Amino acid sequence: MAQHFLRRLAAEFPSPSFNQEFFLLPLNDFIALCAKEKPEPVCCYILIAVHSKATGQINIDERQLDLQPRSVFLVAYHQIFSFSREAVAEGSVLVFTRSFYNLIYTGNRRIRHDTAFAGLPPFVKPEKKQFSQFRQTILNINEEYHNAAQASKEIICLELKVLVLRYMRSTGDTRFSELRTDHKQSYVEEFRHLIDKHFRELKRTSDYAEKMGLSPNYLNALVREKTDMTAERLIRHRVILEAQRLLLNTDYSAAEIGFELGFSDKSHFGRYFKRITGESPNSFRQNFPAGEVVKDDETSS
Missing domain, CATH: 1.10.10.60 (Homeodomain-like)
Incomplete structure (x- = not known):
């Protein structure tokens, strides 16, 4: 899909303010768009949050994963993904480039740049409360995305880093335990x-x-x-x-x-x-x- 995929997204879901570096769209619309494309390595990150009413599968680098309510999927740079023919799911999709994620530099070494995605699994199923927080962050991003006000890019970039932290937390992986040592402070x-x-x-x-x-x-x-x-x-x-x-x-x-x-x-x-x-x-x-x-x-x- 490469750059062609981003151009196709821009044609179907135009957002001039973000210069083909960030997109937020409904999951079913994204599934329909992908059905028209030949699977190729992507040149972006894709976060897929399934909210409800999910059937079918997503394939990420030949790994077949069931689409389930209250689940989140991650497609990283150069990975290949596709949806099964019967795939239907209500949710949200965030597509963003490396340069967009790196727009804001933070002091936290885990999320300061896009190496944060290295080693993360392609799928997590957060607990109900965690998914609610994940979804609220997406709603915050959605508000900025459609308003396109001053500093919207910067705010969305920071919110993306919040999503990455939430994704890490949901893995339960001990490598990210330091992110959970003071969850009260994170709140x-x-x-x-x-x-x-x-x-x-x-x-x-x-x-x-x-x-x-x-x-x-x-x-x-x-x-x-x-x-x-x-x-x-x-x-x-x-x-x-x-x-x-x-x-x-x-x-x-x-x-x-x-x-x-x-x-x-x-x-x-x-x-x-x-x-x-x-x-x-x-x-x-x-x-x-x-x-x-x-x-x-x-x-x-």
């Missing part, structure tokens, strides 16, 4: 990432807990254990930090800043800001010392 890091992404529209712990497949009480307990702060305080902290930066670095009125941060009216934002910082937005803007910089740890509880 907190995911929570912080979600806050950075959604703090303008989501301001309740329960909203984030739902995205992570956790109960609000458990999420709050994890955050308290790892940060000595409540989950709600972390959310408030991020909202106020952004408000302070906007107050000091733009000419927006308090009402405009409140709207930017998802508040329905000026008075609601003003009360929120004063309850947390002890002063009104305008007072903060007038009294903040010139030349100083708002830091992440300056917001009070």
Whole structure:
């Protein structure tokens, strides 16, 4: 299939913003497309998440695997794959190039570049809770993919690395045990990432807990254990930090800043800001010392 496969994907499912480096599409559409192609080594990575109603098989390098609900398949560079004629499955497919995955460099040696895929099995069947989290990450990617907003590529790249970590975790392989030594911390890091992404529209712990497949009480307990702060305080902290930066670095009125941060009216934002910082937005803007910089740890509880 090689480069021809990516060109065919681009023709069938155009997404100009991603320059044939990333695609996200329904699994049944992907199966139908592959039925028209002669199996050849691919020049991309393909993650296939089967959600439900699956029949048939996928063949990856001559290994025949049954399509099953709540399962995930990985096709790596230069592998050959195909679906059986009777294959039907509801799910999602992510197709991405090496250069797209390497767009963002991270410090974690396991996932910093595409060598993360080396040695991974072609199939995992996560536990129900793990698959729910896997699926939620795909939904996050889907939102960015169709919005194509500023920094969408970078956000999707980071979310792909989250998927790789989830895939590794689901293997149960002891080689990846260090990734599981502090799963509580990984939840907190995911929570912080979600806050950075959604703090303008989501301001309740329960909203984030739902995205992570956790109960609000458990999420709050994890955050308290790892940060000595409540989950709600972390959310408030991020909202106020952004408000302070906007107050000091733009000419927006308090009402405009409140709207930017998802508040329905000026008075609601003003009360929120004063309850947390002890002063009104305008007072903060007038009294903040010139030349100083708002830091992440300056917001009070």
